[in-house]
Each structure stands twice: as C-alpha cells, then as structure tokens.
Amino acid sequence: MNFEPLAAYLDRITAWRIPWAEVCVMHGDETVFRCRSGFEDLEARTPIGVDRIINLYSMTKIMTCAAGLQLMERGAFLLNDPLSAYLPEYAEMTIRHDVSGSAPALARATRPIRIRDLFAMTAGFTYDLRSPALQEAAQRTGGRMPTRDFAAALAKEPLLFEPGTRWNYSLCHDVLAALVEVVDGRRFGQYVREEITGPLGMDDTGFDLPEAKKGRLVPQYTFNEERNKPVRKDGNGFRLGAEFESGGAGLLSTVDDYIRFLHALTNRGTGANGARILSPAAVELMRTDQLSEPMRADYNWEQLAGYGYGLGVRTHIARSASGLLSPHGEFGWSGAAGCMALIDPESRLTVMYAQHMLNSQEPHVHPRLKNLVYSGLGR
Structure with a gap:
C-alpha cells in the first residue's frame, strides 16, 4: 500500500480552496493511513488538530437509516x-x-x-x-x-x-x-445513543454538544466566490429548533468516532468491539439500488454518475458510467460541509473523509479521493 499520492492531494486542495482536510483509511480492522492538512482556523493559522468535532450534516442520514433498519429487523414495521x-x-x-x-x-x-x-x-x-x-x-x-x-x-x-x-x-x-x-x-437522540453509538463506543457523536466539548468544535467556513476565499460561517442551518434532532442533518462527530460506525457497516453490521448493530442481510438491503428507471432522471448529480440509491446511501452500480476505481457495491454518503463516507464490504475498506466548508467542492474532491484511495490500496 502506498498512500503518498493521497496525502499530496490533501495538500493540494488545502492550498487551493479548502481550509483543512482529514482522511482516515481502514483496511479490515486496521487503520492503514491517516492524514491531516491545512488550518482549522484560517485567521489564526491554527493547524487542524486531533479529535476535532464537525457538523456531519447529511452523513447523519446513514445512521438514521441504520436506526430505521434496526426497527424493521425487530418486526416493528415493514x-x-x-x-x-x-x-x-x-x-x-x-x-x-x-x-x-x-x-x-x-x-x-x-x-x-x-x-x-x-x-x-x-x-x-x-x-x-x-x-x-x-x-x-x-x-x-x-x-x-x-x-x-x-x-x-x-x-x-x-x-x-x-x-x-x-x-x-x-x-x-x-x-x-x-x-x-x-x-x-x-x-x-436517545435511541441512537442507546442502540448505535453507545454499543459501538462512540462517545463524541450526538445531536447536542456538551459544554465541555464546545472548544473542540472547529470553525466552519463557506467558499465565497466573489471574494475568492473561504469566509467564516458557523452554525447548522438545518437545526430548526432547540429540540429538533434532525435525522437528515443534525449529528456532530469526529473522524475517529464516526469511522467506528462506518466500519461496522463495512463489517456487515458488527463493530470492531463485537457490538452488532445490524444483520448482514440488513446491510445488504441498505446498499441495494432502489431506483426505478424513471427515477434515474431525477438522480442526476454529476459526482454520482454510475451510482444508484439504496436505503439512504449511494451505491455503485456502473463503473462504465462513473469512470471510478470503486468496485460495484461500494456505498456511503456525504455532508453539506464536505465530509464523505466510503463503505466497501468486499474490499474490507472503510474511509472517513472530513472537512468543514459549505460550498464544499464535492463534485471535484470526492471522485478523485475515491480513485486515490483504491489506487493506494493496490500499490
């Protein structure tokens, strides 16, 4: 394995538009690559630190769908x-x-x-x-x-x-x-804590940020095209009220914490600590394409060419359309500030990519990131 090109890519994008970027790559149960680049606070020129908390935004959706699938498994509904x-x-x-x-x-x-x-x-x-x-x-x-x-x-x-x-x-x-x-x-939020994050040992993931952890929440930026630079824009605009636990965009987490959940899905429902959150059959259903042919005209984001949509996740169905190195069946989702999950049970590969900038440049960054990961894995 050789992930030096991936590290160089993080340096390029943080010198370009994105204040900071972090990636963690797991192969099987082992972390095989970890890299951080850039500044968490551009004004103070503070390098991105360890265990920084970010808004996951729509990467929350993966966990919400896992929670729903748990209840389906238990016979609560069909x-x-x-x-x-x-x-x-x-x-x-x-x-x-x-x-x-x-x-x-x-x-x-x-x-x-x-x-x-x-x-x-x-x-x-x-x-x-x-x-x-x-x-x-x-x-x-x-x-x-x-x-x-x-x-x-x-x-x-x-x-x-x-x-x-x-x-x-x-x-x-x-x-x-x-x-x-x-x-x-x-x-x-209580359900998620007691049925998913707690069993997996995820102590830094939740819908509310305790006072003791607020200092670990990194500044958030958005790229201002007119000024051609990132500008500070804190807060989560998807939080509609103090008690609204948004299943679509409400979680806060860290790279180390959320990759535990993603790795459990790569491992077909069982975490590294042995906690089972879903059955292998439920994980397989999650990544099964649900789109009919008429729906594909609506599912037309450029970075998702070659992907179908499962139960809350993209799922790779056509390399000929995506032009990516990802195998069929690779799945995951992303968030408004640029984070991305890559889950691949066949390759036993889990990737958590993080940044904290709205107007995230996702169509440029995420496809390249996937190719660099799979290229590095095979070197």
Whole structure:
C-alpha cells in the first residue's frame, strides 16, 4: 500500500480552496493511513488538530437509516407499510401542480407514502425549511420544534409528486427519525445513543454538544466566490429548533468516532468491539439500488454518475458510467460541509473523509479521493 499520492492531494486542495482536510483509511480492522492538512482556523493559522468535532450534516442520514433498519429487523414495521399506519397525519396527502400563469393547483394523492419511500427519498417531500407549516410549528413550539412536531407540520405541506414514482432529495430522513420515535417510544437522540453509538463506543457523536466539548468544535467556513476565499460561517442551518434532532442533518462527530460506525457497516453490521448493530442481510438491503428507471432522471448529480440509491446511501452500480476505481457495491454518503463516507464490504475498506466548508467542492474532491484511495490500496 502506498498512500503518498493521497496525502499530496490533501495538500493540494488545502492550498487551493479548502481550509483543512482529514482522511482516515481502514483496511479490515486496521487503520492503514491517516492524514491531516491545512488550518482549522484560517485567521489564526491554527493547524487542524486531533479529535476535532464537525457538523456531519447529511452523513447523519446513514445512521438514521441504520436506526430505521434496526426497527424493521425487530418486526416493528415493514418497508411496504403505509406511513400513516404509524403517523396518522400522513393519511391524506395533496400534490402540488404548478400551472403556468396561475396559482398552484392541489390534487389528492392517489398513492400512500410507504415507509420505504422515507428511506429511498421517494415520498415527494421538498427540502424547504422555510415552508409555512414548518415556520408556524417553530413559532407554536416556542422555538423548540421537537422532532415529532416537525413531522406533523411537514404533513400539512403538499407533495411534489405521487409517492413512489420519482426521486427527490428532501426531508424524508427527518420524518424517518420521527417514525423511530413513534414506534420505539424514545426520543430519536436517545435511541441512537442507546442502540448505535453507545454499543459501538462512540462517545463524541450526538445531536447536542456538551459544554465541555464546545472548544473542540472547529470553525466552519463557506467558499465565497466573489471574494475568492473561504469566509467564516458557523452554525447548522438545518437545526430548526432547540429540540429538533434532525435525522437528515443534525449529528456532530469526529473522524475517529464516526469511522467506528462506518466500519461496522463495512463489517456487515458488527463493530470492531463485537457490538452488532445490524444483520448482514440488513446491510445488504441498505446498499441495494432502489431506483426505478424513471427515477434515474431525477438522480442526476454529476459526482454520482454510475451510482444508484439504496436505503439512504449511494451505491455503485456502473463503473462504465462513473469512470471510478470503486468496485460495484461500494456505498456511503456525504455532508453539506464536505465530509464523505466510503463503505466497501468486499474490499474490507472503510474511509472517513472530513472537512468543514459549505460550498464544499464535492463534485471535484470526492471522485478523485475515491480513485486515490483504491489506487493506494493496490500499490
């Protein structure tokens, strides 16, 4: 193995636009490469340190789907169950039809939202965090917006399409977190702590940051195109209230902590410490492509060419389309500030890449990163 080109690449991107970058590569149960480059605080020129805490944003989605799959394994629901059997407010949904030159028309949905639609992003939701119903719920709850209240409010908003007919990146996994609460009885954060992060020994992962750990939260930046440089932009804009445990974008973690979870998925559900969080069959289902052919037109992000979409994860299905060295079956997801998970059971490979910059340059960075990892593995 030789990961010197990967280290050189991190140096290049941190000299280019990204303040800092960190990557950890595991092969089997062993960490075979670890590298950090750049400055966690650009103004103070502070090099990126050990055990720094970041917003995972949408990499939260992988853990939320793992939590949902745990409950499915335990017989709490089936993927084909209607969501309204557990969240009754979703029994009668409307669909918005934009008519040129006039106000949008609403029609009654003829298909139910099924639980599988939450996992697969096919429910018809949007990602509009400022929709009228969500704004009203935030005011009504005094800014708390508990996860269950969020889901009840979202049900008042019209869908974009008939559930199960198209794909749209949306608030599906935030509703899935509410479903976990309703089915299990615990708050979503408590469920995650007691059923996933606790058993895996992940002490630095959660929806809230204790006072003692706030000094480890690294500054967050966004790249300002007009000024041609990163500028400071702290905070998580996806957190709609003090009690909103966002299954779509709410977790904070470290590289060392979150790779324990990712490694458990690489190991088909069992962590390095022997804790089993999912069965091998559930991990296989998670990375099984769920897209119908009509949905592929919606799933068209350039960095995901050659990938399908499983239960909350990208899944590699066509090397001829991606042009990548990743084998078929490699899966994972990424986050708004640029972090990325790579999970590959066949190669016994786990990668956690971290940065903390919105406007993250993902289409440029992530495909190159994958190629460098697989190239280094074979050297």
